Amino acid sequence: MTQGASQGPMVWTMAGETPASVPPPGVPSGMSAGSPVPPAGPPLHLPAGSPAAPPAAPPAAPPVVPPAAPPADLPEEYTPTARDLPIIEPGRTETLIDRPAVVPVPEPAPDPDAPEGMGPLYVVGDVHGYYDELREALAAEGLIDADGSWAAGNARLWFLGDFTDRGPDGIGVIDLVMQLSAEAAAAGGYCKALMGNHELLLLGAKRFGDTPVQSGAGTASFQAAWLLNGGQKTDMDRLEDHHLQWMARLDAVMEEDGHLLVHSDTTAYLDYGDSIEAVNDTVHDVLTRSEADEVWDLFRKFTKRFAFRDESGSQAVRELLDAYGGDRVVHGHSPIPYLLGEVGAEDGESESVAVDGPHVYADGLAIAMDGGITMAGKLLVVQLPLAG
Numbered sequence: 001m002t003q004g005a006s007q008g009p010m011v012w013t014m015a016g017e018t019p020a021s022v023p024p025p026g027v028p029s030g031m032s033a034g035s036p037v038p039p040a041g042p043p044l045h046l047p048a049g050s051p052a053a054p055p056a057a058p059p060a061a062p063p064v065v066p067p068a069a070p071p072a073d074l075p076e077e078y079t080p081t082a083r084d085l086p087i088i089e090p091g092r093t094e095t096l097i098d099r100p101a102v103v104p105v106p107e108p109a110p111d112p113d114a115p116e117g118m119g120p121l122y123v124v125g126d127v128h129g130y131y132d133e134l135r136e137a138l139a140a141e142g143l144i145d146a147d148g149s150w151a152a153g154n155a156r157l158w159f160l161g162d163f164t165d166r167g168p169d170g171i172g173v174i175d176l177v178m179q180l181s182a183e184a185a186a187a188g189g190y191c192k193a194l195m196g197n198h199e200l201l202l203l204g205a206k207r208f209g210d211t212p213v214q215s216g217a218g219t220a221s222f223q224a225a226w227l228l229n230g231g232q233k234t235d236m237d238r239l240e241d242h243h244l245q246w247m248a249r250l251d252a253v254m255e256e257d258g259h260l261l262v263h264s265d266t267t268a269y270l271d272y273g274d275s276i277e278a279v280n281d282t283v284h285d286v287l288t289r290s291e292a293d294e295v296w297d298l299f300r301k302f303t304k305r306f307a308f309r310d311e312s313g314s315q316a317v318r319e320l321l322d323a324y325g326g327d328r329v330v331h332g333h334s335p336i337p338y339l340l341g342e343v344g345a346e347d348g349e350s351e352s353v354a355v356d357g358p359h360v361y362a363d364g365l366a367i368a369m370d371g372g373i374t375m376a377g378k379l380l381v382v383q384l385p386l387a388g
Contacts, residue, residue: 117154118154119152119153119154119188120156121256121384122141122143122152122155122157122384123259123330124137124138124159124381125332125369125373125380126379127159127162127163127167127173127379128163128165128198128373129164129166129173129235130373130374132169133373138381144180148176148179153187154189157184157189157191158191158193158256158261159192159193159194160261160263160369161193161194161195161197161263161332162196162197162198162199162263163177163199164198164199165226168234171243174243174246177193178242192254194250195247195250195251195283196263196302197263197299197302197303198229200295200299201226201229201231201299202226202247203287204226205225205226205231206244207222207290208221208222211292213292214296248287252272252280252302253269256384257384259327259329259330259367259385260320260329260330262320263331264331264334265308265331265333266305268302269324270319270323272298276325283298306339308329308362309334313366314362317362317366328364328365328367329365331366331369332368334368334370335370335375336370337355337372338372342354355380356378358380358386360386367386369382
């Protein structure tokens with residue numbers, strides 16, 4: 001199956017005009033002087049609360065309300081996260097089209113001087129809106145030049161998902177990845193990306209807003225979860241049709257050179273198919289149907305974590321490898337400091353968490369790539385296979 005950044009079964013579009021402040025792809029997005037950035041916090045939390053109010057009538061401005069407060073007792077995967085986050089006006093946003101369609105994406109013209117064959121393979125961990133740090137990390141590996149353009153010829157680059165939320169410029173990150181995808185293809189390489197739980201969260205917040213959904217801990221909404229997990233108003237304001245379409249077409253699982261690439265350290269992928277193609281098709285079908293509870297369930301399962309960490313972790317990895325192929329699982333999602341038990345303070349004032357590189361664990365079968373950039377850690381870009 002062709003990776004989802006180039007084609008897909010559905011289109012999510014927005015009505016209305018493009019915000020005037022949207023920067024061109026690859027250029028850091030401007031932040032207003034007072035734009036709040038939430039402090040870093042523990043892993044993703046799915047909030048519960050009272051059912052959200054129905055949308056306000058068109059003539060009336062909806063009131064500003066805080067996100068739903070988390071309940072006292074939640075399942076283990078519903079761990080708390082960032083606090084004191086920006087507030088946006090609630091209410092369902094009727095700006096996305098549910099019906100599926102196919103949009104042909106023209107292939108970029110190949111570079112006649114591009115080298116033949118497949119180049120080295122690189123992977124990128126969770127970015128979470130840290131645009132400047134991403135450019136610095138890509139440049140350090142020789143993947144982009146000083147202008148932010150593709151400079152790696154026929155190299156292959158995979159992003160493991162979670163481009164937005166918590167950091168200041170998620171839309172700038174998406175624009176850069178989309179730009180590099182086109183430039184890499186023209187040079188004989190490629191730049192591709194996987195679906196992370198924060199892509200599902202942003203799509204859901206835009207499509208369903210504060211529409212109540214049934215979570216494992218009670219009634220919740222995509223908007224409350226998005227706000228609670230670092231959703232940035234500046235990202236939502238600058239979200240355009242092509243961003244939505246690109247995110248909705250991303251695949252969830254892929255295998256490259258014996259590495260099974262996924263976003264989350266969970267076996268929940270097995271709930272969606274017994275092959276890579278089946279999983280990706282099922283995820284796309286869920287997004288095409290665009291039913292709030294079904295998309296929420298997909299999002300909830302993709303937030304699960306730590307399946308490979310304990311004594312039975314290697315067996316969990318083998319379940320995925322047996323189903324989908326590959327010799328090792330490479331994932332993001334769970335920050336390496338959490339996997340190692342080195343958790344910083346919630347207020348974001350702790351000293352930088354030392355992350356030197358990927359974390360290999362589960363009897364050598366799993367590679368964790370989330371360096372904890374939201375915890376003042378490190379945004380990881382590494383070449384596979386790992387040396388040594």
